[in-house]
Each structure stands twice: as C-alpha cells, then as structure tokens.
Amino acid sequence: MNIEERNAKYNAYVEAKMPKTKPWPSLFRSFWVGGVICCLGELIKDLCLYFFPYMTTADAYTWALISLIVLASFFTGIGVFDKIGAYAGAGTIVPITGFSNSIASPALEFKREGLVFGLMSKMFVIAGPVIVTGVVASIIVGIIYLFI
Amino acid sequence: MLNRIGNQTLVFKNKPRVIGSYSVVGPKEGQGNFGKFFHKVLKDDLFGEKSYEAAESKMLLCAINGAIENANINKDNVDALFAGDLMNQIISSSFAARTLEVPYFGLFGACSTMAESLIMGACHVDGGFARYAACATGSHFSSAEKQFRYPLELGTQRPPTSQWTVTGMGCTILGLAEKGISIDYATIGKVVDWDVTDANNMGAAMAPAAMSTLKAHLEDTGKSPDDYDLILTGDLGKLGSEILIDLMEYHGYKLGTNYNDCGQMIYDNTQKTFMGGSGCGCGASILNSYVYTRLLKHELKNVLFIATGALMSTVSSQQGNSIPSIAHAVSISIGGKDV
Numbered sequence: 001m002n003i004e005e006r007n008a009k010y011n012a013y014v015e016a017k018m019p020k021t022k023p024w025p026s027l028f029r030s031f032w033v034g035g036v037i038c039c040l041g042e043l044i045k046d047l048c049l050y051f052f053p054y055m056t057t058a059d060a061y062t063w064a065l066i067s068l069i070v071l072a073s074f075f076t077g078i079g080v081f082d083k084i085g086a087y088a089g090a091g092t093i094v095p096i097t098g099f100s101n102s103i104a105s106p107a108l109e110f111k112r113e114g115l116v117f118g119l120m121s122k123m124f125v126i127a128g129p130v131i132v133t134g135v136v137a138s139i140i141v142g143i144i145y146l147f148i
Numbered sequence: 149m150l151n152r153i154g155n156q157t158l159v160f161k162n163k164p165r166v167i168g169s170y171s172v173v174g175p176k177e178g179q180g181n182f183g184k185f186f187h188k189v190l191k192d193d194l195f196g197e198k199s200y201e202a203a204e205s206k207m208l209l210c211a212i213n214g215a216i217e218n219a220n221i222n223k224d225n226v227d228a229l230f231a232g233d234l235m236n237q238i239i240s241s242s243f244a245a246r247t248l249e250v251p252y253f254g255l256f257g258a259c260s261t262m263a264e265s266l267i268m269g270a271c272h273v274d275g276g277f278a279r280y281a282a283c284a285t286g287s288h289f290s291s292a293e294k295q296f297r298y299p300l301e302l303g304t305q306r307p308p309t310s311q312w313t314v315t316g317m318g319c320t321i322l323g324l325a326e327k328g329i330s331i332d333y334a335t336i337g338k339v340v341d342w343d344v345t346d347a348n349n350m351g352a353a354m355a356p357a358a359m360s361t362l363k364a365h366l367e368d369t370g371k372s373p374d375d376y377d378l379i380l381t382g383d384l385g386k387l388g389s390e391i392l393i394d395l396m397e398y399h400g401y402k403l404g405t406n407y408n409d410c411g412q413m414i415y416d417n418t419q420k421t422f423m424g425g426s427g428c429g430c431g432a433s434i435l436n437s438y439v440y441t442r443l444l445k446h447e448l449k450n451v452l453f454i455a456t457g458a459l460m461s462t463v464s465s466q467q468g469n470s471i472p473s474i475a476h477a478v479s480i481s482i483g484g485k486d487v
Contacts, residue, residue, distance in 0.1 A: 007343035013394075014344065014352040018387055019308040019422075026305075076301045085303015092303050101303050109299035112199045126302065 030091030033084065037095045041068055065096055072100035077108065102126040151274070154368025156361075157335045164273035164322045166329040166480075167280070168219025169436040172211045174289065174315030177425075177433065180415045185437040186316075187214060193290065193315050201235060204288035207317045208233065209244040212284050215319035215436075219280070226250045226321070227278035230265035232257060233428055234287050234313075235295065241284070250282070258457030259354075259383050260337070261285035262318060262432040263476035266453075267334040269322045270478075279323060286317030287427030296347075296462055309349040311385045311411060311426035312419075318432030320440075329443050332450075333479035335365035339459065341472040347465045351388020351411075351423055354456040357473035358384060359395040361454060365477045366401065373403050377448040380439065381475075382431030382455035383411035385423030410434040431455045443482045450481035 001009075041064045048060040055063075072092075075081040081101050085092045092098055103123055110122035124131065152158050171186045178189030188210065195203040195210075208231065216223055229248065231241035232255035245252040257264035262285050269281035292313040293300055322331065340360045344353040358381050366372065373379060373396075384392055389409035396403050410431045411424040435453055442448045456475040465471070 010342045010356070011344065014349070014391065017391065018349060018352065021305075021308055076303075079301060082301045082303045086305055088303075089305045098303065101301070105299035105301035105303075108301055109294055126298070 026089055029087060030089045030094075033088035033091035034094060035091075037068070037092065037097055041065070041095070044068070068096050069100040072097035073104040076101050076104040081105075099127060099130065102130070153333075154364070156338070156364045157333055157368035158267070158271070159333055160270050160274040160331055162274045162276075162324060163330040163332070164270040164281075165325045165327075166320055166331070166440060167323045167325055168215045168217075168221070168321035169440050170211050170214030170218050170319050171433040171437040172207050172214065172286075172317045173429070173433050176289070176312075176419065177314055177316050177414060180419060181413055182434060182438050185441055186433060187218075187437060190315075193288070200288055200290035200294065201239065204233065204235065204286065204291050205240040205243040207288070207315075208240050208284060208286050208319075209247055211286060211317035211319040211436075212244060212248060212282055215282060215284070215321045219321040219323070221280055221321070221323070223248070223250065226280045226282050228253065228269065228272050229282045229284070230255055230268045231282075231284040232261040232265065233285060234258065234292055240286070240288075240291075244284075255285075257455075257474060257476070258459050259287075259426060259428050259430065260455040260457030260474050260476050261428045262382065262435060263334075263453060263455035263478050266320060266322070266331065266478050267336065267476055269320070270331040270334060273322045273324060281322045282319055283322060284317065284319035285428040285432045287313055287315070287429040289313045289315045289427075292427060306422060307348045308422055309346070309351070309387060311350060311383065311423045312415065312421035313427040314383075314411075314414060314425040314430040314433065316427075316429030316433035318429065318434075318436035320436055329440060329480055329482050331478060332481055333365070333369060333477075335361055335368060335477040335479075337361040337364075337475040337477070339472045339474050341470050343470045345465075345468065345470045347460065347471065349387070350383075350426060350458050350471070351385040352391055353458050353471035354473040354475065355384055355388045355391040355395060357475040358388075358392050358454055358456050359399070361475040361477050362392075362396065362452075363399055363401070365452065365479070369479075373401055373406070376406060376450055376452045376479075378439070378451045379403065379407045380431075380435075380451060380453050381407075381409045381411075382453075382457075383424075383426040384409045384456055385411040385426060387423050388456075439480075443480065446482060449483065450479065453478045453480060 265283035272278040
C-alpha cells in the first residue's frame with residue numbers, strides 16, 4: 001500500500017468513525033432561539049410605533065436593529081452571549097445579534113494589546129469577511145442593475 | 149558504547165529518578181476527575197495577572213518552584229531547566245525562566261513537550277551533565293483559544309470532535325538517587341503525517357504518531373503492551389484513543405484495559421468538553437500528580453507515558469497543510485529492576 005492510498009484509507013476510516021452533529025436537535029434549537037430574537041425585534045418596532053406615533057415604520061425598524069445590536073453587545077460583555085450561542089448556533093448568529101457579538105468579542109479579547117493595535121485593529125477580525133462579502137456583492141448587483 | 153537499543157529507544161543505565169514533582173491547574177480541571185490529586189487548584193484562572201498569557205507564565209513558574217520545593221533541593225543545584233509551551237515563541241516558558249535564573253533550554257514539541265522535556269532531562273542527568281534537571285510544561289485554555297481559535301466570548305458552537313485545552317502545568321525534577329520512581333527507557337518519535345487537515349480533529353491527526361512510537365518502543369524493547377500496568381497517552385481524546393486501539397490492533401498489538409488517555413480521563417462527562425482535554429498541560433498535570441502518586445504507593449509498578457503533539461500553526465492550517473504529529477514515549481517504573 002503506498003502512502004497516498006494509506007492516507008486516503010485512513011481519512012475515510014476517520015470520517016466514518018468521528019461523531020457528527022445531529023441535525024434535527026440543532027435545527028430545533030436554532031429555530032426557536034432565532035424565532036424569539038426576531039419576535040423581540042418585532043416587539044421593539046411595535047413599541048416604537050406605539051409610543052412615538054409620528055415615527056415612520058422604516059425608522060422603527062432601524063431602532064429595533066440598534067436595540068438588538070446593543071443588547072447582544074451587552075450580553076457579550078457580561079459573558080452570557082457565548083453560552084446562548086453555544087446552545088442555539090445559527091439561531092443567534094444569523095440575526096444581527098451574531099454580527100454584534102462577532103465585533104464585540106474580539107474587541108474584548110484583544111483590548112490587552114492596546115487601543116490601536118489591539119482593540120481597533122482586531123475588532124473586525126471575524127466580521128471583516130462578512131463586510132467585504134456584503135460590499136463586493138452589492139457592487140456586483142449594482143453593475144448588473146445598471147445594464148438591465 | 150551506545151546507550152540505546154533498537155532504532156529509536158534510549159536506555160538510561162544510571163537511572164535518573166523523579167525526586168520531586170508539582171502540578172497546578174485551573175478551576176475547571178479542579179472540578180474534573182483528578183481534582184484531589186493536583187497539588188494546587190486555582191480559584192481564578194487569571195491567577196491575579198492582567199492577561200491570560202501572564203497567568204500562564206506565572207502558573208508555570210509556580211509549578212517549577214513547587215517541584216523544586218517538593219524535591220527539597222536548592223534552586224542553585226538545578227543545572228538545567230527544560231520547558232516549553234504552546235504560545236508563539238514559547239513566551240510562557242522563557243518568561244518563567246527569566247525569573248528563575250537557572251540554565252534553560254526552551255523546547256517546542258506542542259503537546260508532546262512533557263515527554264520531550266523528561267527525555268532531555270533524563271539524558272542530562274544520566275550522562276552526568278546535570279545534578280538535577282527540571283522538566284516542565286503547561287498550557288492555558290484562554291490563551292490557547294485566543295491564539296489558535298476564536299475570542300472567548302464569541303457565540304459559536306464547537307464541533308463534536310473538538311477538545312478542550314487544559315489549563316494546567318506540571319514539573320518534574322530529575323536527579324540521581326538511591327530509590328524512587330525511575331526513568332528507564334525513552335523512545336523518540338518520528339514526525340508522522342497521515343494527511344489529516346481538520347484542526348478540530350487533533351486526535352485523528354495524532355493517533356498515527358502515537359501508534360508509530362508505541363510500536364517502535366515495543367519492537368525495540370521486546371516488551372508487549374501487557375508488560376505495563378498503565379500505558380498512558382497524552383491528549384488523543386476519546387476519538388483519538390479509539391483510533392489508536394484500532395491502529396495497534398491492525399499491527400497485531402492488543403491494547404487492553406491498561407491503556408488510557410489523559411485527555412479522555414481529565415474531565416467529567418458533565419463538563420461538555422466533547423472529546424476531552426488537550427494541550428501540553430493535559431498530560432503534564434496528570435503525570436505529575438496522579439501517575440507519580442500511584443507509583444509511589446506501589447499501586448502501579450511501571451507506566452509508559454506517551455505524550456502526543458500536533459506540530460501545526462494557524463498559518464499552516466489556513467494554507468491548507470495537513471497536520472504533522474509527533475509522539476515521544478517514556479518508560480517509568482518504581483523499583484525498576486529490569487534494566
């Protein structure tokens with residue numbers, strides 16, 4: 001048996017033996033936690049519209065997003081968010097709460113390396129790729145939109 | 149005349165002995181299965197420092213000082229310190245050595261460092277190059293996460309094959325003495341890479357290295373796995389140790405109930421560490437507490453300690469390289485008549 005054959009055989013054996021994430025329980029947990037976060041966002045929007053009758057719906061949604069971002073950062077700071085995230089997975093990552101956590105957590109982690117080279121430069125180490133993908137995608141969509 | 153047998157095994161004829169040891173662990177490890185064996189369990193894993201890196205270095209220093217005190221010798225008689233850790237440029241060890249002011253060799257063998265330092269220390273003591281040698285290593289969960297994975301507060305899920313880096317340190321003082329635990333043989337491992345690329349599955353990457361060293365040890369010494377009361381791997385974890393059992397069986401060796409893995413044993417099942425513990429501190433803390441304690445009580449007569457290490461970096465992983473691994477084996481006994 002040559003080396004490549006042995007390695008391929010070994011990796012296939014490992015793949016078969018290693019424990020896998022169970023999809024249904026994970027889906028259920030992310031569904032209900034994600035659902036609760038979305039309902040909370042809707043609730044904040046409705047409360048804004050109720051207490052400030054002159055506010056537009058678009059502004060109310062913006063306030064809901066800001067509130068969720070602040071809440072997620074707060075829960076990251078007091079060390080609770082990672083535990084919710086470990087339980088819910090995509091349920092907390094997909095809503096804007098995940099984005100907030102991905103910026104707040106490296107900021108906390110790297111603050112000991114100083115304000116500029118620690119906190120500021122490492123802040124976007126996880127969220128950076130998301131921002132880049134978003135910007136590039138919107139440029140491509142914009143160019144397509146220009147021609148149709 | 150060479151002090152070696154077979155292809156990879158060293159024989160220590162002058163019998164370097166363990167004359168002192170010490171282990172320091174974090175709170176989570178203290179709550180695990182070996183809480184009562186560790187010499188010191190910290191209440192706070194920052195250990196009064198401002199950063200986890202500083203805490204790691206202070207813990208290592210505490211372990212070395214503890215072992216020197218435990219050996220009841222003067223620090224000036226320690227002629228060589230062999231230490232290593234997981235931080236970039238092994239800062240924890242070097243910073244601890246800065247305070248200690250003893251002749252120092254910095255080692256990097258990833259999680260195999262406990263065995264590597266023991267081998268180096270035993271060689272120095274056996275060859276008459278050191279009166280006493282200190283062999284130390286350790287790891288810290290929080291500093292390792294920061295360097296190798298994600299920020300602590302990031303809300304992600306860990307994959308089911310992942311292991312939990314042990315916050316723990318261990319130090320052994322070796323010297324020549326009349327009686328006690330002796331280092332009899334050591335088998336130096338070769339770097340083995342079976343093309344596992346998943347950095348979240350270290351057990352699978354390191355198991356072939358453990359198999360290679362264990363097989364070489366048994367062939368060189370002519371022993372069988374049953375000749376040892378305990379064969380203990382460092383941090384293969386649950387999956388890795390099951391793979392090692394399968395690999396050894398494939399090569400015609402049966403590992404029985406005398407085989408176990410520090411990573412698999414260290415945490416309680418309720419501690420949610422998936423495959424168990426990993427890191428330099430995993431094997432180091434258990435060897436320097438539980439294993440020596442049981443040897444001294446003669447509950448175990450001889451132990452083969454095989455520390456395994458994954459020799460990759462975050463850069464090599466991101467560039468798609470597979471994970472080269474190494475394992476070193478140290479044969480330890482009490483009474484030690486068979487050399």
